[in-house]
Amino acid sequence: MNSNALSRRNFVQLVGLGLAGMGAAGLAGCAGQSAPADSSAKDDDGFKLVEDGKLTLVSNFYFPPFVSMNEKTGDYEGFDVDLYKAICEKLSLEPNILPTVQFDTIIPTIKQGGKADVSLGAITITDAREQEIDFSDPYLDSxxxxxxxxxxxxxxxxxxxxxxxxxxxxxxxxxxxxxxxxxxxxxxxxxxxxxxxxxxxxxxxxxxxxxxxxxxxxxxxxxxxxxxxxxxxxxxxxEQYGVVISKDQPGLTKAINKALADIQSDGTMDSLQQKWFGQTL
Structure with missing residues (x-):
């Protein structure tokens, strides 16, 4: 699969040792409508989701410790999976994770729309990719x-x-x-x-x-x-990792950036790093 992100330069030493759809149903507060002053993040500027009330994720789940599948339970897990679920919680949306796909299909899928709203999975922010899709603010360095x-x-x-x-x-x-x-x-x-x-x-x-x-x-x-x-x-x-979002959904990008800032400020990011890397980086 480069701003105020967390340093990964000492990762090895520390650890011992990663679409927006145009669905028929959308959330309230679409672009061009004024939202109430106390509206939630998902109403700011407006955005539509593949499934109403859910934030749909597509990723390649063969990139641990960021995204992987637990062979015993069949559940998706990893640092980025937990971060995605934390974003869902901040936006009052349900997680909706699609089956694994090949990595090189992710950017085209998000760009095309209709199947998934976002992708996380240690996806590096690059100029070439930013020609096709939007990234959130970076959340980790590598x-x-x-x-x-x-x-x-x-x-x-x-x-x-x-x-x-x-x-x-x-x-x-x-x-x-x-x-x-x-x-x-x-x-x-x-x-x-x-x-x-x-x-x-x-x-x-x-x-x-x-x-x-x-x-x-x-x-x-x-x-x-x-x-x-x-x-x-x-x-x-x-390199820096970011959440992949469609260019057609600037409101969703804004909402996710706010969620990431809240996750950083309230200690959630530190907790996830402790869980997956054994240290706060």
Missing amino acids: NQSIVVRKDATATTAEQLNADGMQIAVQGGTSGEEWAKENLPKATIVPLDDIIQALTGVQSNLYAACITDLPVSSYEIKIAYSDLMIPEGGEIPTG
Whole structure:
């Protein structure tokens, strides 16, 4: 899958070691109508939702610890899932989570409208994406990372940028963009999700994987002990994550920005970071 967001530069050290629809029914206070002084955030400037009274989320749920599926319960979970539910609570809307989709379909889905209102899932704010959709204010900072096997001999960008080197990435992400730009001699292999990429590195199918630092740090800690982020493997891209919203729904963007500010000020953001990262960042 860059303002006053929370610093992620020390993530590895701290953790041990991410559409607007045009549905028939809409909320009160549509654009052009004056809202009462005591109206809720969802009435400010007006916005329409795919389902009345619900904020519908689309995401790729293979990007822990931000978005994933609990194999035992079948429930969606993660930092961004909890943040989304906190936003729903602030807007007095019910959560409505759609089945997982491939990451590179998310921006087109939100842009087209009619299926989902928002997307969260460690989605980096970029100029190219902002040509298609709107982002909320940033809520978290991140960098990219190189992941290799612990017994790998090629561990630096210079060593991996060579003919015959296959580098795994999740298709459509900023990790793929970085790899294509900075490893032009290598073969970049876009995959459906980051778990496929990490497993491919683990099995020696790929020489390395490029992905968000919080994700690689988390996965190495809980599931891929034979992989590592080598010395110098943190890539200082200075990325920031935001909520994806349709350009046709400026009122929804405004409401979500207010919700994010409230989540930060009332301590909810700190609590979610403690839960998922083990520290307040």
